[in-house]
Amino acid sequence: MVTPDWSAPPRPPKINFVAQESTAANSLLARPLDRLAAVIVDLFVVLAPLYILLSAPLKKWMTASFLMGSEAEFASTIAGMVGIAVGLIVVYQTFMHYFFAATVGKFLFDLRVVAMFPNERVTCWDCFIRAWAWVGEVLCLGLPMLAVFSNNKRRPLHDRMCDTIVISRNAGGVLAPALWEQTVVRGMFGFLIVGILVIALVEVRTALEKIKSDTAFAALIDRETGACEVVSRNINEDGEVKEHERLELAMTLYAAGLADRSCLEAEVEREVAMQTPVGAVTYLAQAFVYADEAEVSNSYLDEVCESAPGTVECAMSEVVSKWSDEDWEAVEDSLTRAPRGSGYLEVWGIRHFMKQARYDKALALLDNLAVHKPLSDFSMVQRVKALFNSYRAPEAEAALMTAVSALPDNESKDLSAWVCAQQLQSGCAALETSACGQLNPADGEKIGEIDFEMSNEALARVLAIECQADGKMDYKSFGEAVNSEDWRMFFQANVKRQSDDKNASAHLFSQLILSPDAPELLKVEAARRWAQFADRKQTEELFQQWRDIPSKEAWVKTGNFLFKRYTEMGDHKLALKVARYLMNDQALAPQALAALANMQESKDTGKRAPASIKRKKGSEEE
Amino acid sequence: MIFPILGGLIGWRRAPITWSIVFLNLIVLLYTTATGFEAQKGLEDVMRKSYFVSTQGRVYAQYLNEHAAGYPDFLIELGRQVELGEPERAEVLGQLAFRDLVFLNDADTMEFNGDQVAFRLWKRKIADVRLMQSDHPSFTLGLNAEDTSMTKWISYIFVHSGVMHFLGNMLFLVIFGAALEAQVGGLAMMVVFLLSGAFAAGTFALMTGVTTSPLVGASGAVTGIMTLYCVMNWKRPARYFYWLFLPARGFMGFVYLPAWVALVMWAISDLAGYFGTLAEVGGVAHTAHLGGQAAGLIIALTVYGLRQLWPQTEPQPAPDVPMCVLYPLLPPKHWNKSA
Numbered sequence: 001m002v003t004p005d006w007s008a009p010p011r012p013p014k015i016n017f018v019a020q021e022s023t024a025a026n027s028l029l030a031r032p033l034d035r036l037a038a039v040i041v042d043l044f045v046v047l048a049p050l051y052i053l054l055s056a057p058l059k060k061w062m063t064a065s066f067l068m069g070s071e072a073e074f075a076s077t078i079a080g081m082v083g084i085a086v087g088l089i090v091v092y093q094t095f096m097h098y099f100f101a102a103t104v105g106k107f108l109f110d111l112r113v114v115a116m117f118p119n120e121r122v123t124c125w126d127c128f129i130r131a132w133a134w135v136g137e138v139l140c141l142g143l144p145m146l147a148v149f150s151n152n153k154r155r156p157l158h159d160r161m162c163d164t165i166v167i168s169r170n171a172g173g174v175l176a177p178a179l180w181e182q183t184v185v186r187g188m189f190g191f192l193i194v195g196i197l198v199i200a201l202v203e204v205r206t207a208l209e210k211i212k213s214d215t216a217f218a219a220l221i222d223r224e225t226g227a228c229e230v231v232s233r234n235i236n237e238d239g240e241v242k243e244h245e246r247l248e249l250a251m252t253l254y255a256a257g258l259a260d261r262s263c264l265e266a267e268v269e270r271e272v273a274m275q276t277p278v279g280a281v282t283y284l285a286q287a288f289v290y291a292d293e294a295e296v297s298n299s300y301l302d303e304v305c306e307s308a309p310g311t312v313e314c315a316m317s318e319v320v321s322k323w324s325d326e327d328w329e330a331v332e333d334s335l336t337r338a339p340r341g342s343g344y345l346e347v348w349g350i351r352h353f354m355k356q357a358r359y360d361k362a363l364a365l366l367d368n369l370a371v372h373k374p375l376s377d378f379s380m381v382q383r384v385k386a387l388f389n390s391y392r393a394p395e396a397e398a399a400l401m402t403a404v405s406a407l408p409d410n411e412s413k414d415l416s417a418w419v420c421a422q423q424l425q426s427g428c429a430a431l432e433t434s435a436c437g438q439l440n441p442a443d444g445e446k447i448g449e450i451d452f453e454m455s456n457e458a459l460a461r462v463l464a465i466e467c468q469a470d471g472k473m474d475y476k477s478f479g480e481a482v483n484s485e486d487w488r489m490f491f492q493a494n495v496k497r498q499s500d501d502k503n504a505s506a507h508l509f510s511q512l513i514l515s516p517d518a519p520e521l522l523k524v525e526a527a528r529r530w531a532q533f534a535d536r537k538q539t540e541e542l543f544q545q546w547r548d549i550p551s552k553e554a555w556v557k558t559g560n561f562l563f564k565r566y567t568e569m570g571d572h573k574l575a576l577k578v579a580r581y582l583m584n585d586q587a588l589a590p591q592a593l594a595a596l597a598n599m600q601e602s603k604d605t606g607k608r609a610p611a612s613i614k615r616k617k618g619s620e621e622e
Numbered sequence: 623m624i625f626p627i628l629g630g631l632i633g634w635r636r637a638p639i640t641w642s643i644v645f646l647n648l649i650v651l652l653y654t655t656a657t658g659f660e661a662q663k664g665l666e667d668v669m670r671k672s673y674f675v676s677t678q679g680r681v682y683a684q685y686l687n688e689h690a691a692g693y694p695d696f697l698i699e700l701g702r703q704v705e706l707g708e709p710e711r712a713e714v715l716g717q718l719a720f721r722d723l724v725f726l727n728d729a730d731t732m733e734f735n736g737d738q739v740a741f742r743l744w745k746r747k748i749a750d751v752r753l754m755q756s757d758h759p760s761f762t763l764g765l766n767a768e769d770t771s772m773t774k775w776i777s778y779i780f781v782h783s784g785v786m787h788f789l790g791n792m793l794f795l796v797i798f799g800a801a802l803e804a805q806v807g808g809l810a811m812m813v814v815f816l817l818s819g820a821f822a823a824g825t826f827a828l829m830t831g832v833t834t835s836p837l838v839g840a841s842g843a844v845t846g847i848m849t850l851y852c853v854m855n856w857k858r859p860a861r862y863f864y865w866l867f868l869p870a871r872g873f874m875g876f877v878y879l880p881a882w883v884a885l886v887m888w889a890i891s892d893l894a895g896y897f898g899t900l901a902e903v904g905g906v907a908h909t910a911h912l913g914g915q916a917a918g919l920i921i922a923l924t925v926y927g928l929r930q931l932w933p934q935t936e937p938q939p940a941p942d943v944p945m946c947v948l949y950p951l952l953p954p955k956h957w958n959k960s961a
Contacts, residue, residue, distance in 0.1 A: 037873060040866040045624065049890040056898030063900050064696040067714050068703065265709075272680075273707025278737055286737065296673055296743060303739045 028173025030111045030166040032148045038105030046104050047088055054088070055081045086135050093131035098124045110170045116153070116163040126162040133158035143192060149185035152176045227270045228263035234374035244281045247271060249374065251285055252343035255351070256378040265289045280308035284316055312342040319348055328356060343372050350382055357552040357587055359390035377407055381415055388419055389553060391590050397434060404438055413439065417457035421521055422557075424460065425528055428467035436460065452487050455519035463525075473498075486518040490526060497533065506530055506538045513545055513558075520554050527558040531565040539565060543574070547581075556587040563592050572599055624864045624877075626884040628801045637800035639808030643815060644792050647840060650780040651788050654759035661758040665751065669720070672713060674747050677740040679704050679716030684734060685725050697902060718902050721833035723767035726752070755834070764836030765823050772820075779819040781838040791840045798848040805854065811847065818846020818917040825913025830901050837907055842914035845888065849918025852885035854925075860884065889915060 058080045065073035096103040101112045101122070113130075115122050137144040137157060147156040153165055154177065167173065177185075231250045235241065250267040253259035264285050271282060287300035304317035315338030322330040335349045346365050353362035363386050369379050380403035387396035400419055404412040416438035423430035430436055439460055452458045466473050475498060479491030493508035509530040513523050527542065534542055539562070546562055549555040559582045566575035579596050582588040588596070634641045668674060683704035690698050697718065703711045719725055729748045734741040755761045761768065765778040782788035803811040822842020826832070859878040866873040892915070895908035 033868075033873075036868070037866050040868075044867075049887065049894075052894040052898070053890055056894045056896075059894075059898035060900055063903055067718075067900075067903070068696060068699055069708070069711060269707045269709055271707075272705075272736070282737070283739060286739065290673060293673060296739075299739045299743060 027112075027114075027167035027169065028171075029154045029175065030109075030168045031172055031174050032154065034109040034111060034168065034172065035148065035166060038103065038109045038111055041105030041108055042092070042103045043089075047092060051085055051088055055084050058084070089135055090128070090131040093134065094124065094127045097122065097127040097130065106166075109168075110172070111166055111168055113164050113166055116155075116159075116165045120163065122162070122164055126164065130158045130162040130164060133161050143189070146185055146189055149177055150182045150189070228259060228266045230259045230263060231267060243276060244271070244279055247281055247285055248342065248344065251281065251288070252347055252372065253374060254288065255344045255347035256375055258374070258378065261289055261291070280304050280311060280313035283307065284313050287317065287320065312339050312345055315339070316342070316345050316348065319345070319352075323348075323352075328352070332356075340368060343369070343375070346372075347375065347378070354382060354386065355552060357389065357556050357585060359386040362386045363390070377411065380406060381411065384415055384419065388422065389556070400435055400438075414454065414456055417454070417460040418521065421456055421460040421463060421525075424463035424467065425525065431464060431467060436464070452482050452484050456521055458487070459519075459521055459525060486512060486515050486522060489515070490522060493526065494529070497529065502533055502535070502538070506534060506541070510541065510545060513549070520551055523549075524554050524557045524561075527554075528561045531558075531561040534565060536569070536571075539569070539571075539574075543578070546578075552585075556582065556585070559587065560589045560592050563588070564595075567595050567599070575599070623867070624862050624887070626797065626860055626862050626881075627876075628797055628860050630861075631796060632800035632804055637796075637803040637808070639812050640796060640799035640803050643799065643812070643840075644795060647780050647782065647788060647792060650763075651782050651785070654763070654781055658757075658759040661754045664754045665758065668747060668751055668754075669717070671747075673740070674744060675716035676709060676712040677716070677737070677744040678719050678748075679712030679714065680736060681732065681734055681741060681744060682715050682719035682722070682725060683712070684736070685728070685732070694900075694902065696900070721835045721902060723834045726834060760836045760838050764838040765827070765832055766836035767832045767834050770827065770832055775820045775823040776816060778823060778836070778838050779816070779840045779843050782840070783838055787839055791844055794844045794848060795840065798844065798851050802847055802851045802854075805851070814847055814850055814918070814921055815840075815843045817921065818849075818914045819843030821917035821920075822846065822907075822910040822913035825916065826907050826910040829896075829909040829912075830907065837910060839907075842907070842910040845892075845911045845914030846918040846921070848888065849885055849915045850922050852881045853919060853922035855881040857882070885915070 058077050062074060062077035062081070065077060093103060097113050100107070101114060106112065113122065144157045148154045151160075153159075154174075155165055159165055227246070228250055230253055231246050234253070235246055235249055247264075247267045250259055250264050254261070254264055268282060268285050268289060271278075276282075283300045283303045287297045287304070290296040290300065298321075301317040301321055305314040308314055315334050318334040319331050319338075322328075322334060331352055335345070335352060338345055340346065346369050349365045350362050350369070353359070353365065362382065366379050366383050366386065369375050372379075380399065384396055384399045384403055387399055396419070400415065403415060407415065416435045419435035420430065420433065420439050423433050423435060439457065450458050450461050462478070473494075475491045475494040479488050479495060482488050482491065489508050489512045493505045493512065496502075496505035496508060509526040512518055512526040513530075515523070518526075527546070530538070530542055542558075542562060546555065546558050549558060559578055563575050563578045563582065566572075566578060576596075576599070579588055579592065582592070632640075683701035686693055686698055686701035687705065697715075700711055700715050700718075704715050726748060729745055755768075760781060760783060763774070763777045763781045765774045782791065799811060799815065802814070806814075819840065819842050822845070823837065826837055826842070857880050860881040860883075862877050862879055862883070864875060864877050888911070892908045892911040895906060896912060899906070899908065
């Protein structure tokens with residue numbers, strides 16, 4: 001058996017724990033660092049083990065209340081734990097100071113708490129008050145304790161309250177703090193107080209602003225009921241609310257972009273809470289909620305038709321499946337076969353037909369939506385766009401007037417800007433139209449006044465400024481002032497166009513058309529401007545890009561610009577080719593149709609292309 | 623902070639068994655990390671999937687509603703909240719459900735009144751989880767509800783869940799194990815190590831109950847060794863390192879305190895952990911530590927009793943070191959004065 005090597009140090013002096021007659025008069029003051037070390041020993045060596053044992057049951061309770069989300073219980077356990085900590089400190093300090101004039105930590109560092117004045121002794125009550133004052137100072141982040149550096153006798157508040165002083169019984173004690181020490185600490189203390197006040201003021205201000213913003217923008221989810229607030233606003237709760245009615249409305253609002261996914265989720269949770277039996281619409285809603293997880297979402301979509309074949313929900317699930325596969329014919333087929341009246345299916349139908357530039361069908365569905373009051377804003381906006389895009393200008397103007405009076409300010413402004421920008425593409429005379437009149441596009445004459453985040457309005461204003469500048473617009477300063485990369489490219493392309501550098505301009509416009517993040521209308525405008533000056537080679541490039549434009553609406557508008565350019569260039573063969581594509585989708589503008597008729601009259605082009613020509617990405621020319 | 627370091631690090635020649643155990647644990651750690659990597663990653667991925675966990679929470683809530691007997695009140699309350707449609711609580715309950723083997727075993731035959739798609743997907747995932755668990759070394763070597771055979775009562779000692787877990791346990795083993803081996807010999811130390819480990823497993827099974835979350839680690843066995851050492855050297859001065867959180871002279875150094883201080887410190891920490899942690903939540907097996915301490919205590923008392931019956935050699939005198947000496951907290955000139 002081998003004994004370990006203890007390597008004991010030389011014997012140190014024996015510490016005498018018996019209190020000697022040390023007084024404030026005949027002793028040095030305690031060194032602040034020794035006092036701090038004594039506190040650390042008391043808190044972490046002596047009291048911490050006791051505390052963790054005593055507070056253990058509360059800790060368990062605290063965990064359980066945290067898991068259960070019970071804020072009241074959680075707060076009460078925290079309060080209990082703080083209470084135990086304070087109680088332990090007060091009892092320990094009172095007991096030790098009264099009976100031994102020192103705590104364990106103070107014994108280790110040879111410090112004693114004695115009466116400040118001769119012929120007085122520290123009473124139990126003094127010790128009790130001193131302990132409470134000490135706790136109070138700790139709760140003030142220990143700042144009052146900095147008095148050990150500034151007070152002449154190194155006495156913080158708790159010592160001064162009870163006429164006590166902490167002295168050192170060995171040579172490690174110190175004298176009163178030097179003047180510079182007092183000044184530095186007092187200055188620091190002042191700075192700290194000012195700093196704390198400033199932070200507190202900033203915090204209060206931030207909190208007030210937060211409260212204001214919370215009040216201004218109603219939270220999406222009603223915190224009390226856990227339901228979606230936008231649904232609650234739009235549901236008619238006077239009559240009997242049918243099973244799944246709220247969820248169906250949430251689906252409709254979600255389809256129209258008036259509610260987000262969390263709203264659907266909240267309504268599904270609400271159904272769980274209300275013990276509503278799970279139905280096909282629940283599965284359908286879940287498919288949207290978990291749209292980011294393909295496996296889960298597809299399982300829900302499959303379940304919809306398994307549990308309720310031939311229903312609206314089943315048709316909707318088919319639409320969603322085919323939509324994600326971009327099988328537009330199948331989407332249209334499902335939409336045509338599906339029963340009407342759900343609301344959300346109609347909205348998806350409108351979105352589909354608008355996307356496919358089938359405005360007549362979209363308008364037909366919009367007529368069906370009239371019964372759904374929550375969708376009136378959505379219907380009005382879509383109607384104006386559908387009418388305008390199907391070249392029914394007078395009806396579009398009338399619909400716009402109705403919409404502007406009914407829509408919220410920002411939406412009405414955006415819609416007017418959308419119409420105005422496109423009207424201005426046909427010429428500056430459009431400044432006199434009601435759409436541009438609603439917008440007052442000439443108001444934003446300076447670059448700083450245009451919000452380029454609102455792309456429709458920004459484009460309308462830029463076009464209006466161009467009209468007023470009469471071809472002498474300073475595109476360069478616009479390009480330097482904007483933050484958006486796409487807008488900057490747009491202005492740079494115009495600068496090049498102004499300086500007659502057609503190749504560079506065409507390149508920049510081409511880049512803008514290909515940019516994935518550029519606003520749709522800006523892309524169309526870029527194509528229009530490019531088409532205006534493009535030579536034969538550049539027109540060929542534009543033609544190639546045009547065939548690959550993913551958005552049907554932009555494709556139709558660009559195609560009409562291209563047709564116009566070919567007609568102007570006298571290239572009837574290519575103009576006819578573009579016209580065939582557009583006619584195939586019933587998208588040739590009336591002016592273009594008239595031009596085509598003139599072309600047919602003046603020059604016999606022979607056979608017309610069959611109507612079955614399809615526009616396909618990357619396909620060879622017919 | 624106070625930490626026992628006793629006589630410091632005792633080398634391979636004087637404590638070969640201790641170092642062999644450390645080496646064996648290291649080999650097992652490397653092996654389990656290498657072989658269990660895929661399964662561990664798969665399990666962590668599943669547990670992070672909010673959809674799966676919240677579905678599990680909903681299914682478990684319904685299960686608790688139907689089988690309330692034997693489950694703690696807070697779990698029943700949590701289940702009730704989930705059934706009332708609180709999605710955050712569903713995730714919490716779903717995480718807690720991973721430990722309930724009875725519930726997980728019932729997954730195949732269970733019925734669920736609710737979202738059938740979620741339920742089907744959950745059942746499929748649970749089957750995957752079970753498969754991954756069967757490949758995971760912590761499950762094949764650790765003590766879990768699937769297998770509580772006697773071999774597991776020993777094998778779990780040598781498995782650690784990660785590098786930090788391993789380093790923590792081995793640090794105490796080389797300090798206390800080597801010191802004990804130097805005192806009682808390698809064979810006795812190893813027997814104490816294994817007995818304490820087995821006793822700790824038994825205590826854990828009895829007081830906390832084994833779950834699907836496996837019990838792994840040498841902490842129970844190491845606690846037994848530490849307890850035996852402390853009891854055998856009850857009043858002897860042992861060296862502790864202390865640090866009073868300040869980077870100043872005198873705030874860090876060594877102190878000589880009786881060996882029992884270490885035992886009391888650890889006992890308090892484990893008792894507080896036991897009383898302060900919900901069995902369904904905690905990650906540290908405090909009851910296994912308490913079991914290890916009980917084992918060390920029983921062995922120490924047995925040895926003491928045997929020595930009383932058959933006294934052998936005179937006990938070695940304690941080294942001439944006074945208690946409660948702090949150095950270098952006080953300058954050397956002070957503690958040399960009376961020397």
